[in-house]
Amino acid sequence: MDFNDTPEEAAFRKEVRTWLEANATRKSDDTQSFRARNDDPGLLVKAKEWQDKKAKAGYARITWPKEFGGRGASPILQVIYQQEEANYLVPLGFFDIGLGMCIPTMMAYASPEHLKRYVKPALHGQEVWCQLFSEPAAGSDVAGIRTKAERDGDDWVINGQKVWTSGAHYSDFGIVITRTDPNVPKHSGLTMFFLDMKSPGVEVRPIKQMSGGANFNEVFFTNVRIPDSQRLGKVGEGWKAALTTLMNERLAVGLPSGGLDIDELMELARDTDLEDGPAIRNQTVRSKIAEWYVQQQGLKLTRYRTLTALSKGQTPGPESSIIKIVAAPKMQDMGAFAMELMGPAGIMKEEIPHAGGFQAQWIGGAGFRIAGGTDEILRNIVAERVLGMPADVRVDKDIPFNQLGKK
């Protein structure tokens, strides 16, 4: 057992380091980041430049086939690139959904002409993509969407509303799941399309989150026309296409990187004076620190097990399905505990070192427990796919969508 690269991996890592060193600035410490944010339009420009540079050097999508600008290489090399890139101050986060979810869905369903037209600009960061799935009435039960698509000659006419669409406000294109037949049970009446986000009738409104950020949007469709040639998959088989996208989501959504963790919590516990001495000497505090350390290590090492399978060219086991179930509540609970250590001033933003960071975790954790699959849905997935337990009884299974909720 070891954490070492194979000779091939080591050579690739060296090549990547050399390239990054020549083209980017190394971070001065690992809490620095440069993620997609709403309030800095200049960041998108920089992100597009960086993405183009990466794509030209062949690092933008290492696992993609060569014909699409990739290297046709193993996922482990993609991971190695990301590990190395994480040490540099580069703008990230704008293209993950497009390249991780939308374009792979396009590759599975779009025509060769469309692929020729859209893949390269997406890869080079010239065009940004978003994914239009969730709706106000369809979150965990995403097959319950209501956005309508009706056939009109060679076009489809879309009406409805999407929500939680990351990056819709700066996206050029999107993939959208619609209901084309409300007279059949919910999974059977869906169809997927891609569309130009600048089409008449598309309106994007940002959602201000509890954390104060606004990376998500509501998207309204009013008589938006999409040519039938932009349909992805057969009419009524949109659910199958959506599963392709969501399967890729599981590969794309990782752990939030950086941020405060055990080291900062211990620092805080050393500096906090409780009635009987420094908090770090208190047994309750020590127990909590130990439990979160075990979780933090457990997640890191579980990831190493997955990487081992990738490195050996095997399909990883289901162990990575635990990661968000553990990481999201840990973020929320550890943030809350750190604030408690600070006493009444724990509610203040700037009084105590790291206060803001832990508060951000406490707030952000509440969202992270929901985004990309709630704690509850993820537990269902583990129970059903890993432990082989039955799916929930679907009371809506054989009922036409437009009859649901009617007695």
Place this chain on the structure above:
Amino acid sequence: MNFDFSDDQKLLKEQVRKFLADKCPTKVVRRVLDGNETHAEDVWKGLVDLGVPATGIPEAYGGLGLSPLEVCVIAEEIGRAAAPVPFDSSVVLATEALKLAGSEAQKKKWLTALAEGKAIGTLAIAEGAQPPKPRSIRTTFGNGRLNGKKVPVADGEAATFAIALANTGGSGDRAVSLVIVDLSQAAVAKKRVETIDPARKHAELTFTDANAELLGAEGEGWSLLERLYDAAAVYFAFAQVGGAEAAMWMARDYALQRQAFGRAIASYQAIKHKLADCYVKLELARSNAYYGAMMLTEGGADLPLAAAAARIAATDAYDFAAKENIQTHGGIGFTWEADTQFHYRRSRVMALSLGGPMAWKDKLVSRLEQKNAA
């Protein structure tokens, strides 16, 4: 990245698993639980024939000279079967103590006997009510004589020798030393004690001027014990992972067949989420245990930290799976006839025998502080 066991190690694991599934089904655990035998001698003999006690013992002492990784995969299977054999006492604790501190002559004598299956060893530390610590040890050793009482001692009746912690007159942590004592002599009295897990028999050992000799230097007992427990924590973690996994699948299998309110209880989220949580804890434990095994094998500086993390995660996973297995079974799971009790009992014995989670959490943070200071 190579954070996994080799194909050969997985093959060994499979071999031990098949042997135990065949020779040590739950009815054997029940036989020992209900009966008078000190351990399942038939199963133990089979494990000796398979070379299990010899696995981690160097070839110079008649062992197979394999690495800790091979012992880890075996431990996982012993734990899965909740096998009523002196694996923890003899293959883990006594063997590791001798490898850690034994003189050449001691290794030659005892490791060779262990490898051949002619000896069973155990560790005798506790002396009743209080958690053991240097100042509370009343057993004394001087002039080659051991005097005092140790209880509870796992496999105390079956064991042919013990490694005991005794006061040798120093101060502070240096008050105690490890000694090795032959249990076949008349100066040793053995008495069975009742515990929560009758499938793993424990005894009270009384030494009256028993012949014994130092294992390791005088006054080093406590620090040797600390190092021994780090190694043992890793092996125990694998056994706990095996037990947790067995309990989880036992619950899953029952939930699939048990009907309530018109459907299998496995289709209710209350049961699904509970067992998903078992799986989450199990995988956290497995990953931490792997790292412990890696540090143990390469003698890495991170071993004390990795061992503590493995110990905490595995104890949590096994405790949780064992108790929720009973809960998933409902009333039938609380009967003497049900197999659920084996893991419930074993999980608690394993949680306490090297010191409980509270003590290990404290140790983990101390080690984290040391690491950060360095």
